[in-house]
Amino acid sequence: MAKKKVMREMDFSTEEKIKNAARVVFQKKGLAAARTRDIAEEAGVNLALLNYYFRSKEKLFEIIMYETLTNFAKGITGIFNDENTTLEEKIGLLVEKYLEMLTNDPNIPMFILSEIRNRPKDLLEKLPAKSVLSNSVAINQFGEMAAGGEFSEKDIPHLLMNLLGLTVFPFVGKPFIMALGGLDELEFNTLMQERKKMIPLWMKTMMSVK
Amino acid sequence: MAKKKVMREMDFSTEEKIKNAARVVFQKKGLAAARTRDIAEEAGVNLALLNYYFRSKEKLFEIIMYETLTNFAKGITGIFNDENTTLEEKIGLLVEKYLEMLTNDPNIPMFILSEIRNRPKDLLEKLPAKSVLSNSVAINQFGEMAAGGEFSEKDIPHLLMNLLGLTVFPFVGKPFIMALGGLDELEFNTLMQERKKMIPLWMKTMMSVK
DNA sequence: GGTAAATTTATACAAATGATTAAAAAATTT
């Protein structure tokens, strides 16, 4: 079995090379379309090493998916549970953070959502921040604003969906949007940067529509 | 080879049964994860009949994808090129139509987008309404409003993305959203019905933020 | 009602693919 301490002064250990390659290939193509041989090639490594270090393609996938989900959720819970920021500030921070993350890693949302489609039970159980979200400071702040009459209590799920949709959807539909708008990579990324300022404004106005 | 005229008074011809099953399975699981045996079973039909009526899994997939894309795009171009409606009316009609369609067929957006991810070139060429959209009446109306100072010309792509995101994203993230919100099917669908009225209002306010 | 064409079935094949194994090579320990 593999031992971490054995790592020599290579750029990356074989185990790391495989994990990084698996992340790339899985996130780009999804579990079903990803071939173990694709991953081995991407890693520049013998095929049998995948099974040597990770018992199976499934195990390797689970590791990548777990890390991806955890990393993705980490940002939300941190920001949404800060007692010292207003809701408006939280939205700004969240949008800023995720637009930045997704500009660098645009495949993540599609990866997560399309795998959830294929194995909803499996993955949604492992979802961190399920009850965490509903008890978050941010949700309470939404509730307070609703109580204050800014908008209806019934609108809260909609506003959350909108925040998510406005931020994440462009990346889910990236190839579609780029083709439809005749955009290149740079133009798309520029739009995403612009949204850092715009989404918070839009959210603010949507939270005032009665 | 198959001949249409041979159809007896069955509920559905074998060819139709296969196509319907293929639509269900492909839209639910995607091309890579869909097995020809899944489709045959869903259709209640011998496996070899898939290749008898449609030469290969790929051919069958292309038919389903083409029909799905065409049907999906049909609604947009019709509404967006009507000379006799205002932009506000167009948005209302579009949102109404697509929320209705997607409530009945929630897998379509994820199906289209995830297959585009896997074969961007193939599918995006076949995309109807690529140049159609940019020359549409609706886009001109957006331009007029921008000229009138309601919002900036630079905001138009954003507003289009927002319209798409607010309408389509909930379906792309449906399992995720249902789990996070603790919603059942009925509650989710109720939210989608509510959005028929809300999205046009939100769009209206977003088109006034300067 | 018999014959030809079509549909359907059972079976099997071939390629792709995840996984295994035994031997070789490299690294570590003694």
Next chain:
DNA sequence: AAATTTTTTAATCATTTGTATAAATTTACC
């Protein structure tokens, strides 16, 4: 430096999966 352990390689296996084929069955036609 020898021995032991770890890592890597090449080759192969077993299953899955898309597809083909030949026989059986059903339908259409005269």
